[in-house]
Amino acid sequence: MSPCLLQKIAALRGHAPATRRTILELILEDPDRVLQESFEQLAERSRSSVPTIMRTCRDLGFAGLREFKLALAQELALGGSPLHRRVSIEDATDAVVDKIARSAAASVSGVRGQLDVPVLDAAVAAIAAAPHVDLYGAGATSWFMACDLQARLFRLGLSATAWADYHLQQVAGAAQRPGGVVIAISHVGGMPSLLDAVDIARAQGARLVALTRPGTALAARADFLLGLSVPDDAVMHVGIDAYLTHLTAIEILTVLVAQRRGASAVQRLQRTREAFRRHGIDTAVHPLQSWDDPDSGDNGDSGDGDAKGAAA
Incomplete structure (x- = not known):
């Protein structure tokens, strides 16, 4: 064996x-x-x-x-x-720390093998070009993820709104239009109200990016499925493995969307940080990379999708 x-x-x-x-x-x-x-x-x-x-x-x-x-x-x-946390009641503290840390690391590492790169690229292209992005989360954890991703996309210059209330998710879905994108986040992927909101948005011509487990009802509706499977947690159905895999996927999406939007995304981040600096908040930041041609001296705002680099 x-x-x-x-x-x-x-x-x-x-x-x-x-x-x-x-x-x-x-x-x-x-x-x-x-x-x-x-x-x-x-x-x-x-x-x-x-x-x-x-x-x-x-x-x-x-x-x-x-x-x-x-x-x-x-x-x-x-x-x-290393791929299945098995903490027993007799384990000493160092054994618990070791098992949980290795399980968490394995969960993050597993994201790479589960994401379909062509589908991911297509989802990024749709998000970056969307006139508006709505984000739905079902449950406390998924709602936190939706808010986190909304804040990231908004700072990159996208029009994005995260909706927690199930009724408002449906109202937002009805206000969608062709070219728009809905990002739905749910580990379980079967909440009826969430599925209703998604169906309404898709009927208006919006495309669905679903961050969920493969094989769920939400996954079946997705135009772009970011399918991530993680073990259930022993204490909570949606546990640390789901947190970490979804956060990793959100970071990947953020960086790829920033790359797709190019210099305009960096300029947006620069303006945001400058506004914070003037008001004395959020000043301890890392310098932003420039995606401009160092020989041209052009700071441009083209949003060229071919610009290279990584979001800070």
Whole structure:
């Protein structure tokens, strides 16, 4: 058996066919549950079939589900897997710190393998060119993420509004128009009121960027799916792994949108910081990179999507 079976599963997930990818994601999300399930139960939960479960086990190097379960049980018994936090009641403080820190690092690292880069590029292009961006969050965590991303996009010069109230989300959706973008953030991806607001916005011609788990009702509606799967938290359904993966995706979106908008985004940030400086707030900042041609002396405001660099 590979000494890091869960790592092998995560690596295989990146290039597996859609149905098998769902099976692998379920294993990573809750390996203990998989150990208790039958062939049929796992097939039903993954919306696949028993033969597909068998093929997935063979992809991992096992003759069948029973052999795979034995190897998985052995690895979980060892504990300390870098891809699945397993803190027991007997763990000392240093062991708890180590397991949680490695789990958090693995969650962030896993974002890279889960994002579809062509889809991400298309989503960034739509956001950067949108006359207006509405952001919806369902639940306390997703609402915080929506507010954070709205503040970032607004500072880059985009017209963006985050809506918390479910009724106002629907009103905002009805006010959307072709070319507009709605960014919906939800780990669970099944809140009926959120889905209603999304449906209303799409009916007006807006395009949907969904930050959610693959296979959810929200994901099925997305024009651009930023699909991120993370294990459920033992204390809260939406836990630290979801926080970290979504925050990482938000940072990626911010930088890519800034690159797409080019010098105009940097100038917007410069003006904002100058306004803060005059009022004595937010003055401890890092210098902004310039995306202008150093030989031209032109500070331009073209918003050229080909400008190179990274947002500060």
